[in-house]
Amino acid sequence: MKYINTIKCMFSHGRAIPIPITTIGMRLPRNRTYVKRVAASKLQALGMVENTKSWLNTSTINLLLLIVTLLIPLQARAAEKIDFTNPLVSGFLDPPKAAKPSIYWLWLNGYVNRDYLQTELKQFSEKGIGGLCIFDMGARGDTKAAPPAGPAYMSDEFIENIAYTLELAGKFNLDVQLAACSSWDLGGSWVQPHHASMGLYHTKIRIKGPADYDRVLPFPELPPNRPKTPDGKPAFVKNAAVLAIPEAKRQPAHEFIFKLPRNDIHRIDHVILYNAQSDNPKRYGKLHLFARDFSVAVSAGNLEEQSFREIIRDSLTPDTKAQRFNFRQAEARYVRLRVYNGHNTNFNMVQLAEFEVYDTNGNNIAASKEIDRTKDSALIILSNSQRASDAKWNADNLNDGQKSGPNGTWLSVGPPPLVIKDRSRILDLTKQVNIEGKLTWKVPPGEWTIIRFVCANTGEKLKVPSPNSDGLATDHFSHEATRVFIQYITNRLKQKIGDLRPTALKQLYLPSYEVRGATWTPDFLEQFEKYCQYDMTPYLPALAGCVIENQDITSRFLYDYRKMLGDLLVDAYYRTASETANEANLGIEAEAGGPGPPVHQVPVDALKALGSIDEMRGEFWPWREYRSQLWIVKETACAAHIYGRRRVHMEAFTGFRHWQDGPFDLKPSADRAFCEGMNHVVWHTSSHQPPEAGKPGWVYGAGSHLTPNLTWWSKAKPFIDYLSRCSFMLQQGLFAADVCYYYGDQGFNFVPAKHIDPSLGYGYDYDVANSEVILNRMSVKDGRFTLPDGMHYELLVLPDRKDMNLQVLRKIKEFLTAGGTVVGPKPVQSNGLTDYPIKDQQVKQLADLLWGDCDGKKVFEHRYSDGKIIWGRSLREILLARGISPDFHYTSDKDDTDLDYIHRRTAEGDIYFIRNRKNRREFVNAYFRVTARAAELWLPETGIILQQPVYEQKPDGIRVPLELASFGSLFVVFRKPVSRPHLVSLDPGINATIVGEREVRVTVFKNGSYKMKTSDGRNIKFEIDQIPSAFQLTGPWDVNFAAGWGAPDSATFAELKSWTKHKNPGIRNFSGTACYKREFVIPPQWFENGNPVRDTLRRKIFLDLGKLWALGEVTLNSQSLGILWKPPYRVEITKAARASQNKLEVEITNTWANRLVGDAKLPPDQRYCKTNITYSGTPGIPWKNIPLRESGLLGPVELVQAVEKTISLTK
The missing domain is CATH 2.60.120 (Jelly Rolls)
Incomplete structure (x- = not known):
């Protein structure tokens, strides 16, 4: 048997629409025909084929019905005609390449087995991967088990491997990025010291005058790994300044x-x-x-x-x-x-x-x-x-x-520190120092402190390069260094490959900025004077810990220094890299916004940096102790929204857990990232895995490794398709937000993870903007703060600071004149020393004009022109007073129900993604700020689209009852007018399907009295008393274990329990797939003439597996019923079940973790796994100390019956 990815239905208009099958893991023989030409108008949603003509063969009908029955239980479902020509529908069913996950494809140690590349790329394509980011990287862990050293990055052999990969990627429709260096921080063997990372270093000495000084000044202590000349001297040194400070006293x-x-x-x-x-x-x-x-x-x-x-x-x-x-x-x-x-x-x-x-x-x-x-x-x-x-x-x-x-x-x-009260008395002796650092100076009377500032290499090198690719990190603050570096790469590629435009190579990738100690560039003084319009030389002692005049002046200078440094990083590095790559017909994608503090100290305005490149990327670590510190999602999404970019790429699932997690373990973090704005997954990581790597194989020291060596690789596509569908939907239209926060102009600015501002409260979303966007892209139209691509916000919220850039304040005046509402405290001063103190006076005068008597304590509002300033009121209060209710909220019987959401607006309607943050099922009444639209439920785990028959228009939006599984998620889409009649209430636990125009078919799993209410006020009640009790499959199971991983070929389980509780160590430490087999007979009363009893009701039979880990696949009577990777682990078996003997097979697959734990306790020559990674977790814990993960089919396994009843909504 082989998997079929899709069934393509050819419609009368000639378009073939793929209907996804592997979303549920359907296994079908290849020699059967499943494609028929049908009229689009006849195909019912969800495969509801009762009205479909006989030219749909039986196999197709059964298949479509099966897709329907594999849905998670929902409170309401409905069938209607689906227009498969609609781009939103077709893209959801079969996501385009732009929505499919990409992977970090690591060539560890630079090693590549060319003979295996085609096999590997073909597998990526078949599983639904859309692109590769080729990353040359050094291997960590056990060096003896790591791949051999391959060619150097950008060597002839390396580029030949790239060229062959591009050829194969084109064949398999994969886009390719190339990381612009081996590992990260942009560097290489060709970087010369004058283009390498620079720092500013200093020494201090004290001398007493009068005297004649004619000596070499002490040289600052430089980093030990700085590049050196053959005689041991620094390879690059430039005197920045030598200053003499008179009679300075220490604090x-x-x-x-x-x-x-x-x-x-x-x-x-x-x-x-x-x-x-x-x-x-x-x-x-x-x-x-x-x-x-x-x-x-x-x-x-x-x-x-x-x-x-x-x-x-x-x-x-x-x-x-x-x-x-x-x-x-x-x-x-x-x-x-x-x-x-x-x-x-x-x-x-x-x-x-x-x-x-x-x-x-x-x-x-x-x-x-x-x-x-x-x-x-x-x-x-x-x-x-x-x-x-x-x-x-x-x-x-x-x-x-x-x-x-x-x-x-x-x-x-x-x-x-020294306190320098009078800056004018500082003497600049730079010109009196020769190239060797010798100062010749006639010292005036008094005590003097001499500070020598030197620009020299930091010695920063590539972080984890492959063995033959190490080199210096570039000077990220030098336009020339960046341009030379990128041109070297593009020229080398073009020399060997030719024109890059026809190839699969689309971008160069710049990883996160993690440079340490780089705070200078050789011409920094000159650039600073152009940028800030004053000479910074007298203020240099502040960079050595001195106070210049007073605290305020010192802080203002540091503001200018940091602002200059941050803008220089944007212009000299990110923008220059993009411009240079564009000249070679390549784009730049970069993790330009961090990760910032407290993990890494990145001197940059993160939003501005992200806005300066072609494609922007963030990252998230699901399992880090303080995971929000490495959760760079909201920041990247804000940048995409305010700079008009469609895709929010995200390095996903980074961490150190190494094979401990299955798809359901990863899903909550993916859903959180989706709710913060991610709409394209870049999986971290997938290392090149030729056969000689063994299993689980060669991997990098961090990541959740998505490779063909995964135990669950054969069952990975449903989860990959889930990520693709979510990404596709969240790439549509524009993000919906009511508030835009301005985060100030401090130079080093970052956006934290999404959180609820107490002033705003739950149910309103927001963006964060920077000065560049406010000054150059934002305007006010119809009272809303609007961006060129259509993004708009009701309120602009100012930072909680007393200073403000004068140009930004003038722009706020324009916003107010045009009718905008600005919320925040009144600034009282400018920032920095440029045109100080004149700008302070200008800021104060303009702020007094705009804020008037508004003080945030007694007076909370001031109208200026057609706009309004508000200070001292909560954002929620302001929005509600303007008639703007929460965009999304919910009610629940449980006090601790916890849902998250994100909202996108399109020309066609509104798309909401809702996620359940709890590992339990939730029933809620959800309220959406939408008017006169019918709700649809789009289920990303299956690709199914359902019209929601239960909804009610309320003053603050449309109420839609929802059921969400444990860590469940779904899309609620509003794109069509309200239909009549429909239901406005329905008891929880009932599935409802609209049949035709005026009937509803309900599916019930428990006996009892039920009621529903229609939109025209009718109360409908009905009784169900014919559902038998669940039938539990007890007794022994025969379990066959995959060979070669320590377990016996087969074992009998008298009862279901975790493999980790088995007395056999081979089973206890088993990793891989085991097949549970048994036969059973369904209770006779459940059947009549070989079919499920129908009497006056239609009956369905479900197989509920209870609990399992990590994934399951069910086959009943040789018919595959799908892959189950998330709860509830339940599948309908009505069509596959027999009144006589039934043969059940349940494949359960866990991860590599348990086998690695077991191997760590064995002598090396008795181990089953082969990998270079000997640890897991943070900090690195040896595998032998990692607890075993509960695995296998845990049950209870039972048969559950449900009944369907058709009810008229008009009688």
Whole structure:
């Protein structure tokens, strides 16, 4: 037997529409004919063929009916004529390539078996994969079990492999991307030091004048892995500046200032501090770098020194436990922490793990795990460690120092900072230093601090390159370095392959930015002056931890520096890469928005970076401990929405669990990502698996490995089709949102995972926009904030900040003039030092004009021109007052029912995707903000479209009763006018199907009294009392295990139980497919003349498998009834069942995890599996310590009968 992907029905208009079969895993002989020419007008939805003429053969009828019966139980179903020529319908049934998942196809260690490429790509295509991202990558794990080293990235042999792959990909209709380097951070063996990653390094010395100074200044300590010349000197060095600072005094302590959330005044009563254990105990000794004396001060006003009041001064003990300090209740908008010294007097550094401030309700309000610039929650706004450094443990790293929990460390670099009160007295000695770094200077009287700044290579290299492909990371802030790099790749490809346009190669891929320490480029000073219109040289000491004049001036300079650095990364890297690739007829797809803090410190406006490339990609990790920190979905979706991009690509299922998960385990995370805006899956990962790899084979050190070596590969297509259908539907039309948050202009900006803003509440969705979009793409039409492609929002919400870019404020004035409604606090100053303080005055004057007397406390609204400013009211209150009810909400009998949703609008109607976040079945009344439209249920796991016969128009939308399975999901589509008559209520647990125009057929699984109500007010009641009790299949099962994986060929299970509870270790640790076999006789009273008893009702018989893991496939009397990969594990057997003996086979497939656990406890020469991965989880836990996963058919297995009854809606 072989699987048939689809049945193609040829309609009278000549179009062949594929009807998906492998969505339910239908197995059919190849030598049968299943294709007939039929009239489209005669084909009923769902294969309801009662009215179909005899030219549909029996096999086709049975097949279509079977597709129908495999539906999950729904509260309401209906049949109607489906227009298969409709693009939405045909695309849902047979998703196009643009909706099919792509895969990271890893060539580990660069190794490729060309003889196996055709076999592998053919399998990808047959399973529904739409594209490949070829990723040259080094192998992790056991190097002895890893693939051999292959050719270097971009070598002749490598490109020959690419060329052959492109030929095969075209044959199998697969699109191809090529990662632009081996592993990530854009680099290669051809990158020269002057184009490599750069940092700014410095040294400080103190000298006393008057004197004649004629010496070589100390050279900064550079990273040890920097590129060197043969004589050991740095391969690239450029003096950035040498500055002399007179009589600068140090602050008495290391100082950190925190702004508490939302600019509010909070009442606080205690703090908790954690000392940090050093990561270098040999150097620092038993005392490590434990902090000792500290003080805490608060300000309820501004940041000026005189506004702070000290509330506690105390000492920390030299340990890492939580240390609590109580004080009298104090009001605070800002909290200042000063650390004066440490326990280890041999070093002038200290380390802290965490500082927490608690309000009187017991909430920690000084720490933020996420960056949300729309809320601007607690963050460090001032610290005096090395400000520009992107060191791993630096408090003031590029995301303003946010760390989560005591597992983050703040490192004070060196002694407390210098305070430079008079910037004009700083002397620039750069021209008095020769190429060797020798300073010749007549030192004036007094104490002087000399700071030498040097631009040099960071030594950053590729993260995990294949053995022959290592090289330096490029300078991401250099236009020239990026252009040269991309041109090298495109020129090499064109030299060997020729014109790339006819090939399957569509894009180059730039992975996530994870460069460390890159904060400079050789011409940064010159570019800064053009960008910010002032010379940054006198402010350079701020990048070495100094305070320039005062805290406000220093912070303003750092704003300009970070804004410049972020925009330079966008222009020099992402935009230049796109422009250069486009010249070679290739696009650029990139994970340009992160992942950002706290995992990686990316110096960029994430939305702007994503908007600068051709295709944008995010990522999500389903199982990470703090998974929202690596959940870059909402950010990517927002960028796509505001920049007018159709597809939201997502690196999906990344993690370290390695074969522990089946499709149902992965589904909840996929559904969450769909609800945040993902509409194209890029599966992480699928390594090249030639036969010599063994099984489960060679894989990368992270990922959920979708390869032909999967135990469940033969059963993978239903889940892949599910992802394709969801993606297709969510690529339609435009995202529907009521609110657009502006996240400010701080330079390093990121959008956190989707969450419910308490001010907005559940049922309203949102986007986040940046300055570039507001200034260049947004306008107000008919009172709505509108983008060129039609996206629109009711409200524009300003960030919770006191500063604002002047150009953005002027644009807000335009929005108000055009009739927009803007919500948020009044800015009181500009940001940065450009045209300071003139811009401050301009911002204040314009804000006073626009906000008028609106202060957010007593006056909440101010009308300006045709628009309105609102401050101090909740977003939900504002929307409801405008007559805008929630877009989606629901009611349930359970208090903890938890549903999520996303809404897309098309010219044809509205598409809602609903997911159940609970692992249990839910019955809800769902309300959709739609008027006068009939509801349809589109089921992505099967490709079935149902008209929902039960719905009711309410003042706040259409009420639709829904049943959702455990972690279930579906689409509710509104695209047709309301039909009459229809049902407005129906008892839960009943399936209803509209028959013709005025009848409904109900399907009932339990005896009882039932009632329904029609749209014209009729109450219909009926009794069902003829359903027998479920018939349980007890007794022994014969189980055949796939050979070669440790289990016996067969075993008898007296009762159903997990394989992991079996006494035989081969069964206990078995991975693969086992076939459960048994014979049974259905109770005689269930049949009459060999058919299910009909009496006055139509009866159906279902096989319910109860519980299983991970996937099942049912065959009854040699007829395959489908693949079951998600609950309920129930299938209709009415047509396949016999009144006599029935032969049942149930194939159950688990994952590789249990066999890997068992192998880890065996000597190497007795193991069954072959792979380079010896661990699972975070951190890497050896397989032998991983718990076995419950596997097999667990039951109870029973036969369930249901009855159908036809009821008139008009009599």
